[in-house]
Amino acid sequence: MSWKSVGIGAGVGALFGGPIGALIGAGVGGWFSASKDKYIRQVETEQLFVFTALFGMLAKIAKADGVVCPEEAKTIKAFMDQIHLDQRSKEIAGSIFSKAKDDRYSIYDYATQYATAFNNNKDMRIIAYRILFEVAASDGELHPEEDKILQGIIEPLAIDPSMYKLFSAEFFGRTHALSEHYALLDCTVESTDAEIKSAYRKKCIEYHPDKIMSKGLPDSFITFADEQMKMITCAYDEIKKARPGLS
Structure with a gap:
């Protein structure tokens, strides 16, 4: 998964708006393919949106306690390998992560846009929630700020509250x-x-x-x-x- 530069970041940013649009407009849009095929461009736009939204949220949960610890960084790198990112895509993800962790938007802003994009696909919203849980659990404990986010993000992601207990059981051995x-x-x-x-x-x-x-x-x-x-x-x-x- 990778995108090549054509310099359309501003246009993409205007299309999406909000935190995801701000990141894309700030430079991520430059990683698009130069293809003129409308279908290919549409698919790549959707992929870029998902890519930016996920790593934006990962940045926020990783820095929820004020610092990105080595275990969290390792988990995120493992996630990149798990979804088979090539080197260029890893660089893109790293850039998104670095910008998002210190930007003015909250994780709930990213989650709201992500949920809007997948308003008819609850499963993709649940998948994103699970990834956030995995990062939060990477150091073996759940920091109060991480826990606050994982409970608070349920509403903007528009998922069933029971998912919190299900993933708590998966990552922390809690019963449900x-x-x-x-x-x-x-x-x-x-x-x-x-x-x-x-x-x-x-x-x-x-x-x-x-x-x-x-x-x-x-x-x-x-x-x-x-x-x-x-x-x-x-x-x-x-x-x-x-x-x-x-x-």
Whole structure:
């Protein structure tokens, strides 16, 4: 995933506005491809938006306690490797990170724009939330300011509050209730077996690699879709244990 300069940063910044637009307008737009193909440019615009939003939020959570610690930096570098960024893309990510961690915007500003872009895709909002949790947990403890952000960002990201407990369990070994497993499938304890099975199958389709690619996202984000799918499968398995008739 990489972008080559064509000098359209100001135009992109004007298009997006807010913190993401400010970063793009400040220089990130210069990493676009020179392709004149409208479809390619549209896909790259979407990818650039996601890229900037994610690393902008990562910068804010990493510096929530006043300093980016070595463990957090290591986790973010590992994240870059995990999504298979080439060297140029890592430089872009580093530039976004450096600018965002000290800019005048809050993580909630970035989250609001990100959520607006994915207003019809709750799963991408959850994936972003999980990445923030991973960085916060990288040093083995949850700083009060990090915890405040992880709880406060739920509303601007427009995700279910149960996600906080689910990821707390994943990264800090905290237990969570069966109701949270239902929430991950967009169901409740009152849902029928048929409704739960249907919801699970729908999630499987949503996280299929072809589905992720059709959304114009980088291939590397399939990694995070896979992680989310593991959580969904785990939730379904736990619900099945509580419902002997559900296969």
